[in-house]
Every structure is written in C-alpha cells, then in structure tokens.
Amino acid sequence: MTEETTAMPLSETGSGSERERRSPIEWLRDQREHRAHLFLLAIMLLASIAVIDFRTWLVLTISGVAMGAVLFLMASGMTLTFGLMSVLNLAHGAFISLGAFAGGTVLAFWLDGFASSPSFLTNLVAIIPALLFAAFIAGVVGLVFEKLVIKPVYGDHLKQILVTVGGSIILMQLIEVIWGPNEIPVTRPEALQGAFLVPEALPLIGGIVLEKYRLVAVVLGLAIYAGMLWIIDRTRIGILIRAGVESREMVEIQGYRIHLLFLGVFIAGSALAGLGGVMWGMYKELLTPHMGDEMMISVIVVIILGGLGSIRGCFYGALLVGLINLYIGFVEPRLAAVATVGLMVGVLMWRPQGLIPVIKV
Amino acid sequence: MLSRILSEDFPRSKTLTALLLVIVVSLALGPFLFDGIRAFTTLGMICVFIMVVAAYDLMLGYTHIVSFAHTMFFGIGAYGVAMAVDGMGNSFGAVLVGIIGALAVSFVLSLLLGLLSLRVKAIFFALVTLAVAFAFLSLVTQLYNITGGEDGMRVRVPRELGPAFRPFENSLPGIDVPTLLKGLLTQPWNIGQVWQEATFEVRFNGRNVMYYVLVAMATGVFLFLLRLVNSPFGRVLQAIRENEFRAEALGYRTVVYRTAVVILSALVATLAGAGFALINRYVNPENTLNFELMVFILLMCVIGGMGTLYGAIVGSTLFILAQNYLQDLLGWVGQYTAGIPLVENLLGEDHWLLWFGVLFVLSVYFFPAGVVGQLRIWALQRRNRKSPPPSGPEAEPVAQT
Numbered sequence: 001m002t003e004e005t006t007a008m009p010l011s012e013t014g015s016g017s018e019r020e021r022r023s024p025i026e027w028l029r030d031q032r033e034h035r036a037h038l039f040l041l042a043i044m045l046l047a048s049i050a051v052i053d054f055r056t057w058l059v060l061t062i063s064g065v066a067m068g069a070v071l072f073l074m075a076s077g078m079t080l081t082f083g084l085m086s087v088l089n090l091a092h093g094a095f096i097s098l099g100a101f102a103g104g105t106v107l108a109f110w111l112d113g114f115a116s117s118p119s120f121l122t123n124l125v126a127i128i129p130a131l132l133f134a135a136f137i138a139g140v141v142g143l144v145f146e147k148l149v150i151k152p153v154y155g156d157h158l159k160q161i162l163v164t165v166g167g168s169i170i171l172m173q174l175i176e177v178i179w180g181p182n183e184i185p186v187t188r189p190e191a192l193q194g195a196f197l198v199p200e201a202l203p204l205i206g207g208i209v210l211e212k213y214r215l216v217a218v219v220l221g222l223a224i225y226a227g228m229l230w231i232i233d234r235t236r237i238g239i240l241i242r243a244g245v246e247s248r249e250m251v252e253i254q255g256y257r258i259h260l261l262f263l264g265v266f267i268a269g270s271a272l273a274g275l276g277g278v279m280w281g282m283y284k285e286l287l288t289p290h291m292g293d294e295m296m297i298s299v300i301v302v303i304i305l306g307g308l309g310s311i312r313g314c315f316y317g318a319l320l321v322g323l324i325n326l327y328i329g330f331v332e333p334r335l336a337a338v339a340t341v342g343l344m345v346g347v348l349m350w351r352p353q354g355l356i357p358v359i360k361v
Numbered sequence: 362m363l364s365r366i367l368s369e370d371f372p373r374s375k376t377l378t379a380l381l382l383v384i385v386v387s388l389a390l391g392p393f394l395f396d397g398i399r400a401f402t403t404l405g406m407i408c409v410f411i412m413v414v415a416a417y418d419l420m421l422g423y424t425h426i427v428s429f430a431h432t433m434f435f436g437i438g439a440y441g442v443a444m445a446v447d448g449m450g451n452s453f454g455a456v457l458v459g460i461i462g463a464l465a466v467s468f469v470l471s472l473l474l475g476l477l478s479l480r481v482k483a484i485f486f487a488l489v490t491l492a493v494a495f496a497f498l499s500l501v502t503q504l505y506n507i508t509g510g511e512d513g514m515r516v517r518v519p520r521e522l523g524p525a526f527r528p529f530e531n532s533l534p535g536i537d538v539p540t541l542l543k544g545l546l547t548q549p550w551n552i553g554q555v556w557q558e559a560t561f562e563v564r565f566n567g568r569n570v571m572y573y574v575l576v577a578m579a580t581g582v583f584l585f586l587l588r589l590v591n592s593p594f595g596r597v598l599q600a601i602r603e604n605e606f607r608a609e610a611l612g613y614r615t616v617v618y619r620t621a622v623v624i625l626s627a628l629v630a631t632l633a634g635a636g637f638a639l640i641n642r643y644v645n646p647e648n649t650l651n652f653e654l655m656v657f658i659l660l661m662c663v664i665g666g667m668g669t670l671y672g673a674i675v676g677s678t679l680f681i682l683a684q685n686y687l688q689d690l691l692g693w694v695g696q697y698t699a700g701i702p703l704v705e706n707l708l709g710e711d712h713w714l715l716w717f718g719v720l721f722v723l724s725v726y727f728f729p730a731g732v733v734g735q736l737r738i739w740a741l742q743r744r745n746r747k748s749p750p751p752s753g754p755e756a757e758p759v760a761q762t
Contacts, residue, residue, distance in 0.1 A: 088484055152726060157484050159725060161427060162663055165656055166722040173715035293652070297495040300488050308485075337499035341492045345477070348489065352480050 037306075037316035037355040040347070044320065048327045055208050060326045066214035068322030069221020070283060073276030074295055075302040076228065076314050077269025083245045083309020085262045087150055088157055090164040092273055092299065094171035095138050096292030099274025100281035101179050103134035104186040107282070120191035127189055134278040135271035141171070142270025146263055168293070175289045184287040188213055192282070217279055224275070225315050232311055241265060245309055297337075298325075301344045307354025316355060366584060368591040372671055374740035377733060381671060384678050387538075388576060392569050396537040396561045401572070403685050405640040407678050408575040409633050412582045414661045415673035416629035421659075422667035423590055424622050425602040427483075429491035429655050430474060434627040436501065436650035437470070438463045438634025443514040443644045444507065451517040460635045464628055471627035475620030491652075498650045513645020516638045518571070526567030535563040568640070575636050582629055587670050589625075598622060602668070657684075660721055666731025675732050680717075687713040 032039045049057050078092045107115050107130045114126035149167045153159040187193075195211045232238040240261055243251045252258050273292075280295065281287050302321050306313025321340055328339040347355065364371075372378045387394060391404040413435055420426045441463025442456055449455035474493070478486050501508045508514065520526055537559045544555030563569075589595055600608040601615050609615045638644050648654070657680065665676020691713055728735045 149722060158425065158427060159729070161487065162659070162725050163722055165659060166718050166725065169656070169714055169718035170722070173712050173718060177712060177715070297492055301492050304485065304488055304492075334500075334503035338496045341496035344492055345489065348477075348481055348485070352482075352485070 036351060037313065037320075040320060040355065041316060041323075044323055044327070048323075052327070052330065056330070059208050059210065060330055061323065062210060062218070063214055064323035064326035065319060066211075066217040066221075066322070067325060068319040069217050069225075070276055070279045071295075071298055071302055071322055072221050072315050072318035073224060073279055074273055074292075075276075075299045075306075075318055076224075076311060077272035077276075078299060079303040079306065079309055079311065079314045080241075080265055080272075081269045082303065084241055084265050085154070086157075087154065087266075088160050088164070089150070089266075089269075090161060090296070091145065091149075091168035091171060092269075093292035093294075093296035094168040094175070095142065095270045095273035096277040096280065096295055096299075097172060097175055097287075097289055098141060098292070099134035099138045099277030100287050100291060101175055101184070101277075101289075102137040102274065103130040103278030104184060104281050104287045105179075106130035106133050107189065108184065108186045115189040116187075118190045123189040123191045127192075131275055131278055134274040136274075138274025138277070139267045139271035142267045143263070145171075145270070146266045150266070172289045172293070179287075179289075181289070186281055186285055186287055188282050188285060192216055213282065217283070220279065224272070225311075228311055237261075237264075298340065301340055304354055305344055305347055307357040310354070310356045313354055313356030368584075368588045370587055370591045370670075372733075372737075374736040376740070377671065377675075377736040380736075381674060384674055388579075391576075392565070392572060393533065393535040393563055394538045396535065396540070399685065401568070402641075403681060405572055405575060406681050408572070408579045409637045409640065410658070410661060410677035410681060411579045411674055412633035412636070413630055413658055414665065414677045415583055415586050415670055416626040416633070417658050417662050418665075418667060418670060418673050419586060419590065419598075419629075420622055420626045421662055422669065422672070423595065423602060424598045424619060426478070426619060426623065427487040427490075428474070428623065428626075429487060429652075430494040430497075431626070431630055431658055432650050432652075432655045433494040433497045434467045434471065434630035435634040435637070435654075436497070436644075436646075437467050438631035438636075439638040439644040439649045440501065440508060440514075440634075441466070441631070442635045442638040443516045446517055447514060451519050453519050453521075456519065456635075456639070460632070463631050463635060467627045467631040468624060471624045472620065474627075475623040478619060478623070479616055494650070494655065495652070498646055498652075501650060502646050509645070511646065513643060513648075516642045516644060518567075518639050518642055521567055522571040522574075522639060523567045526570070527565070528567075528570065529565050532562040532564050535561050537561055571640050575640055578632065578636055582632065583670065583674070586629070590670060594618075594621075599668075660717070664721065664724060664731055666733035666735070669731070669733040669737075672731050672733040679732070683713065683717055687717065691716070 028039075045061070048060075052060065074092075074096050077095075078089060081087050081089050081092075107126055111126035111129060114122050117123065145167060149163055150160070153163050192213045195209045196215075198208050198210065230238075232241060240251060240256060244258060244261060248258060251261075277292060280291065284291065298321055302317040303314055304317075305320060306315070306317030320343065324339055324343050325336050329336040351357070372381055388404060388408060392401060395401070395404065413431070417431050420428055420431075438460070442459035445455045445459025445462065449458065474490065477489065481489055502510055504510075505512070541555060541559035544558060545552070548555065590598070597608065597613050597618055600611070600613070601618060605615055634649060637649065641648070661676040661680040662673065663676070664679060665672030665674070724731070730738060
C-alpha cells in the first residue's frame with residue numbers, strides 16, 4: 001500500500017471513491033451495486049491492511065474470520081427462522097446459552113477424560129458428542145418452544161417479540177435452575193489449546209502465532225456454511241425453503257405441509273444456535289446463563305447487515321462484524337461495539353434491506 | 362373538575378377504580394403507611410417507573426413503535442444528573458444543569474432515531490434501536506474515567522434532598538399498614554395491642570422530600586400524557602397504530618407524528634432517569650442501561666395493558682412489588698417444599714423471574730389487553746348484560762395487539 005492510502009478512513013464510501021480513480025470506474029460501480037457484500041469486505045480488508053502492520057493484520061484477520069465463523073453459526077438459525085417463518089425469535093440467545101451449557105456438560109463432566117488427553121483423535125471422542133449433544137438438546141427444546149410458545153403467535157410481530165422475550169427469560173432461568181447460578185469453567189480439549197508458530201523461515205508470514213482453536217472454528221464455520229448452501233441450493237428441501245421464503249401461500253397451494261417445514265427449520269435453527277453456543281463456550285472457556293444474551297446484539301447486527309432471511313448475507317455479515325470487531329478492537333478497544341453498530345447503521349442508510357436482501361419487510 | 366384533570370379518560374371499571382385509588386393513596390401517603398427502608402425504596406421505584414412505563418406506552422401502546430432504546434434515555438437522564446453533580450458540586454443549580462443537558466442530549470439522539478425510522482421500518486427499527494442502545498451501554502461502560510464504568514457513580518444530592526435535612530422538629534405519626542392488616546387477620550381480639558405495634562414514628566427527612574418531588578413529577582407527567590393521548594394529537598397516534606397507510610392517506614404526516622412521539626417519550630424517560638438518580642443516589646450501567654431493565658419496562662407495559670395509560674400505574678406497581686416481594690413469597694413456599702429435589706430448586710427465592718416469565722407468556726396469550734384492558738372488557742360486558750344498549754355496544758378503545 002502506498003502512503004496516500006494510510007490515512008484512509010475505515011468507512012465504506014470514502015475509501016470507495018479513492019479506489020475508483022485507479023480502477024475502471026464502471027466495473028467498481030457495478031460491483032458496489034450488485035456485490036455489495038464483497039465490495040464492503042474488500043474495502044474493509046484493504047483499509048485495515050493500510051493502517052495495521054502486515055503480520056498483526058494477518059493474525060487479526062484470521063481471528064476475525066474465526067469470530068465471524070462462530071457468529072455465523074449462532075446467527076444463521078435466527079435468519080432462517082425469520083426468512084422462512086417471519087418469526088422474530090428474540091429467545092435465540094437463550095438457545096445459544098443452552099447449547100453452550102449442554103456441550104460444556106459433556107466436555108467438562110461426562111467425557112472430561114477424553115477431552116483432557118493430549119491426542120487429537122481421543123479429543124474428538126469428546127468434542128463430537130459435545131457438539132451433537134448441544135445441537136440435540138437445543139433442537140429438542142426448540143421443538144417444544146415452537147409448539148408451546150411461538151405457534152400461537154404466527155404472523156404477529158409485536159406478540160412474537162413479547163412472547164419470545166418472556167420465553168427467553170424462562171429458558172435462562174431454567175438453565176440457572178439446572179446448572180446453578182454460578183459460572184462454569186470449561187477448558188478447551190487439550191489438542192485445541194495453544195497455538196501454531198509459523199516457522200520464521202517462511203517469507204512474509206514467518207513468526208506469527210495462530211491459535212489452533214480459531215483455525216478449527218474457521219474450518220467448522222466454513223464446513224457448515226458449505227453444507228447449508230448445498231442444502232439450500234441443491235436439495236429438494238432447499239427448494240421448498242427458498243420457495244417458502246418467497247411466498248408461503250404458493251408452497252401451501254402446491255400441497256406441501258408448510259407447518260412441518262417451519263417446524264423443521266425452527267429445530268434446525270435452534271440446533272445451529274446450540275452448535276454455535278458450544279463453539280462460543282469453548283472460545284470463552286467460561287459458561288454463564290447470560291452468555292447467549294450478550295451475543296444477541298452481534299447476532300442481530302449480523303442478520304440485519306446481511307439482510308434478514310439470507311444465508312449468504314448472514315455469512316458475509318458475520319465476517320464483516322467479526323473483522324471490524326478485531327480491527328477496531330486492536331486500534332481502540334473501547335470503540336469495538338460502537339463501530340459494529342455504526343457499521344450496521346451505515347449499511348442500513350445505504351441499503352435499508354441489508355446487503356443481500358431476500359424479503360421485503 | 363375531575364373530568365378535566367383526567368381529560369375525560371376515566372378508568373371505566375369499578376375494580377380498576379378501586380385498584381387505582383389504593384395505589385394512588387399508598388403512593389401519596391407512602392412514607393406514613395409503610396415502615397422501613399425497603400418499602401420506601403419500593404415506593405420510590407414505583408413512582409419512577411410509572412413515568413418510564415407511561416412514556417413507553419405512548420410509543421408501544423398508542424403508536425405501535427417498538428423501540429428498545431428506552432433505557433438509553435433513562436440512563437442519559439440518570440447519568441446527566443450524576444455527572445453534573447459530580448463536576449459542579451451538590452447544588453440545585455448542578456442538578457438543573459444536569460437535567461437540561463440530559464434533555465438536550467436525549468432530544469438530539471431521539472430526533473436522529475426518529476428520522477432513522479424513515480429509512481428503517483417496523484421490525485428493523487426495533488432491532489436497530491436494540492443495537493444502538495447496546496452500543497450506548499458499552500460506551501458508558503468503557504468510558505470509565507467519566508462515567509465510572511461498571512462501578513457506576515454515587516450521586517451526592519443537594520442537602521435538602523438528603524437524609525441529613527430535617528424540615529420538621531418533631532417526628533410525625535405513621536401507621537404500618539402491613540403490620541396492622543396482619544395483626545387484624547391473626548389476632549383480631551386485641552386490637553389495642555395490634556394498633557400499638559403498627560404505629561411508628563416517621564422521621565421526615567430530605568429523602569422524603571425527594572420522594573414527594575418524585576410523586577409530584579409522576580403525577581404531572583401522567584396527567585400530561587393522559588391529556589396528550591386524549592387530544593387530537595393522540596387520536597392521530599391511535600390512527601397510525603391501527604393503520605398507518607390509511608392515516609397517511611387521510612393527510613396526516615405520519616413521519617412527523619412518529620418522530621414527535623419518539624422524542625416526547627425519550628424526554629419523559631430522561632426526566633424519570635434524573636428522578637431515579639436523585640432518589641437512588643447511585644447509578645451504574647446495570648440499574649439504568651441494562652437490556653434486562655428494558656425487558657422489565659416492556660413487561661410492565663404489557664402486563665398493565667398496552668394502549669391504556671392507567672396500565673402504566675398498575676403494571677409498574679405489580680411488577681415492582683413482584684420484584685421485591687415475590688422472593689419472600691417463594692421463600693415462604695420454599696419452607697414447605699424443602700427436600701424435594703427439583704421442586705425445591707424451581708421454587709427457590711432466586712427464581713422469581715422464572716415464574717414471572719411464565720405468568721407473562723400466559724398473560725400475553727390469554728389477556729393480551731393487560732390488566733387494565735381486561736378489567737375494562739369485563740366491566741363493559743357486565744354493563745351490557747344489565748342494560749343492552751339499543752344500537753350495539755359502545756366502541757371501546759382497547760388495544761388490539
């Protein structure tokens with residue numbers, strides 16, 4: 001990067017016009033209109049690399065992507081439920097906590113022997129059941145929650161907000177009843193602790209330290225994203241889900257029992273929240289009943305950024321939020337949350353429906 | 362006279378009237394009817410939250426704007442007073458400067474928020490306000506050199522509002538109503554002794570003065586809002602609630618009305634926040650800005666009844682009583698269930714919120730109109746049964762959620 005870009009602000013439009021001068025303007029404008037998410041991501045990466053030293057930048061970027069991947073896991077369920085069922089589930093945070101506690105129980109109490117052994121394969125014996133158990137518990141509670149709490153208030157957003165806020169209180173209190181009000185420490189499995197040191201000999205990236213857990217989070221996030229894209233784009237269920245997002249009545253007219261589809265998506269969404277919860281719990285290594293609620297803000301920012309209801313948008317939104325958190329957190333830690341919300345308000349001013357709009361509200 | 366004060370918006374239900382009278386009398390004579398510091402704090406909080414919830418109801422119940430940034434304005438008021446007093450010493454001038462500064466900040470922020478709703482609609486708006494409120498909370502927590510961070514700030518109130526100030530030489534007589542009622546129920550044969558036990562001496566000090574300032578503020582704000590919602594302005598708000606598109610088609614600039622409501626409600630919340638700082642004499646992010654507090658305000662509003670300002674009185678009283686005394690009740694029940702493994706835990710004193718959450722969800726399903734709305738519906742049904750009106754029942758403006 002040259003000197004002139006060093007002073008570039010971390011905002012999207014200002015640096016955009018800077019770049020337009022050097023590149024074919026038409027192409028850039030086209031990108032800005034039609035691939036807003038990639039455009040924004042590119043600007044953020046370029047702007048940050050200009051102000052932060054390269055090695056630090058690389059570490060920050062990988063951590064940001066890792067955080068984005070975990071955020072994506074947590075947020076994708078909520079965006080799916082909203083996109084398909086038009087249900088705003090503010091109790092999603094409670095499902096995140098629930099997953100974290102269920103998975104943490106497996107890791108810290110039931111299979112702690114496997115989790116503390118140094119071999120990665122033995123660790124997997126604890127990690128995989130923990131992930132599955134968390135997804136299972138969150139899914140089952142999601143099923144009950146949908147039947148009891150959400151089903152009576154389909155189509156009424158105000159009541160959904162009220163009822164899911166109430167439901168979230170109940171769920172979090174139940175977590176406290178079952179697991180006790182104290183924080184529970186959960187150590188990461190042995191193989192996921194510590195960090196890689198990239199050998200000094202390598203050019204450019206030599207000497208940087210990468211936390212293993214973050215790499216695992218990136219891989220898992222990408223895998224789930226790929227899996228979801230495959231389901232949504234290539235399978236029959238995916239076609240139905242996309243059709244349901246577009247027009248609920250048309251799917252019903254074709255003879256599909258849309259309520260079963262709703263139920264399935266809600267359970268899947270809750271299970272994903274549980275999965276994200278375990279990953280977040282291992283990231284923080286400390287479980288509190290309110291941990292999911294604390295993440296709700298980031299989750300909400302992510303799904304709004306991406307455009308409510310869009311999986312792709314959710315993924316890019318999560319990446320953007322993860323990255324901006326790390327970059328701004330590096331420059332001025334106090335402003336991380338403000339920058340996240342600022343990013344969202346800025347994007348909404350520019351595109352009121354989010355980056356990849358799916359539905360019209 | 363009464364009809365002018367209440368802006369011709371009467372409770373319209375005998376039970377509700379009785380309930381409101383009990384609450385209002387208890388609040389007005391509070392320090393003389395309830396002994397102890399805990400009761401005093403509870404009474405003060407009820408007054409504060411009547412204002413907050415009434416302002417929130419103006420948005421949620423009358424205009425159907427769902428905003429989660431209400432605590433932000435409450436916090437601005439509380440921190441405004443706290444910071445002004447911290448910087449300028451404990452004089453009334455400092456308090457005034459704090460309140461005016463806070464009102465100005467709230468005005469600007471709420472104006473921006475109101476204008477944001479031009480671009481961002483309904484559910485998006487709710488989520489955006491949630492995020493903005495969170496950003497504000499994190500800013501207050503992080504800027505600890507000005508706000509004290511997590512530790513919060515002590516508010517050194519002017520001497521006239523503090524416990525050291527004694528306006529009267531002698532202590533005044535007071536009767537502790539709970540003791541009296543308990544005595545009358547358990548041992549009605551020796552009334553004399555019960556009466557003696559129930560009387561206590563009120564040392565009227567500056568805190569009581571502050572309490573009465575709050576009562577006056579709450580009364581003023583409530584009557585003002587009551588006047589407002591029964592004015593032509595309020596009718597337009599209700600029209601926007603029922604059908605915004607149609608209200609716009611009739612020629613009302615709905616954006617102006619919506620923005621005005623957001624600003625007005627923010628200003629009232631700021632005022633209430635200032636009152637809170639002065640009576641509580643301690644502010645921190647948890648008691649002024651937390652999301653949990655926002656949820657509580659929402660619960661109070663819904664339980665009292667959305668779209669009925671009386672609901673703010675009933676809702677905040679019920680909720681704050683539950684918050685302070687449901688734990689005692691659960692503790693009392695807990696004596697009998699001790700030993701049963703899961704039940705014991707479920708009925709633990711710490712889990713009052715669980716039962717409140719269950720009650721809340723059930724009440725949203727079965728009594729969506731809230732306590733006030735439901736009482737009015739029942740009163741209307743009873744009236745209709747007695748004398749069926751010639752041309753159908755009179756239209757009752759009950760919030761349809």
